[in-house]
Amino acid sequence: MTPLLETRALSKHFGGLHVTNDVNFTLAAGEIHCLIGPNGAGKSTFFRLLLGEYTPERGQILYAGEDITALKPFARIRRGMSVKFQVPGIFPSLSVAHNLEIALQHHLEGASLGAEIRRLLAFLNLSAAASERAGNLSHGQKQWLEIGMAISLKPRLLLLDEPTAGMSPDETFATGAMVQALNRDGVAVLAIEHDMAFVRQIAQRVTVLHVGRIFAQGTTDAIIADERVAAIYLGETDAPPLRSVADA
Template sequence: MTDILKVSGLNKKFGGVTVAQDIDFALTPGSMHCLIGPNGAGKSTFFRLILGEHAPDSGTIEFRGEDITRLRSFQRIRRGISVKFQVPGIFKALSVRQNLEVAFQHHLHGHNLEATTKRVLEFASLEREVETPAGALSHGQQQWLEIGMAIGVEPKLLLLDEPTAGMSPDETRKTGEMLHDLNGRGITILAVEHDMAFVEQIATRVTVLHFGRIFAEGTISEIIEHPGVQEIYLGVADE
């Protein structure tokens, strides 16, 4: 099976500080893969390298068999990569409907836009809030709205940067159920996450980053039992 995402020998420095070092990483189509590690391990930087917001100093990134290393972010998005960052990137003064329409307008028109907006509203459980200003939603609902904005264009790969940050346990559980639903529809998911209970809920595979390098990789049970992972994840900051 061809990997949907393949990263080879990825390196990146900022001001002489290494934030990604010799990263080799592959993502299987249809998987739900979590990326964990202490603050400063390079997780968000790795996301931005995949998305094209940062250019690597060396190494390659392939998506669905195509070398996308030098493509700009919008070109990668058009090829089927979508992203939701930790802080909701919504337009708070606009209604829920308007936020979705803004997100979809360059990809969908007419009936397709209306049908997709309706489908995403149902998926995100926001039908009753359709005319509500996005800024008036609860924190969890804002996160779900942005996930809806990210998946309305039917990406092949969804990147999520701490999707449950600030959520209640019930909201976190519901988010996990939503991601399982998306995964069942054929969307591959790569999520940065700190909440290990949530990682256990969704992950088919887990990668641990430390000092910009891959420290360990395996199933959730293998990672939990891995000697050294608890130490770096819980006790050793890499500032």
């Protein structure tokens, strides 16, 4: 089957530093895939390449078999990609419901718009906060609101940049349950994440990036059991080879 997302020899450097170095990556339709790695591994740069915010020096990005390497970010979104960044990009002075209305207003109107706002509020555990200013929400609730705004576009692929950063364990678990529910509805998810409890909860496959390269790939259990993965988090490995961890 054609992967939903694929990169071929994707490379990006800033000056003499290769932040993304010949990355060959695939994500299947309907898959939940987590991207992990130590700080400076190139995870955020890889995301921005996927979104079209950075232009690669070489390599390709394919989405549903189409070469999108040269497409602008808005064109990628129109094809079914959506993103939630680590810092919530909500409208703090507006109500929670109004934030969702802004995200939906070009797609729905009238009774259909109101029904979809109510559905999203319930899905996000924010029904009781619908009329509150978004800026007054807790940190976790702000993250959920932006997830709601990202999925309002009905994406085929949702990119999540550290969605549980700063959350309590209960909020993290609830976020994982949301991601799993979206996936059951057919949404593929690629998430950058450091919280291994969250990764274990949601990931069907995990890729480890290190110094701009893919270091290991496999199931969560296989990745956690790999002593070399632990070593790069402790700073004990400088130049690892590409490895493929067999599925557990």
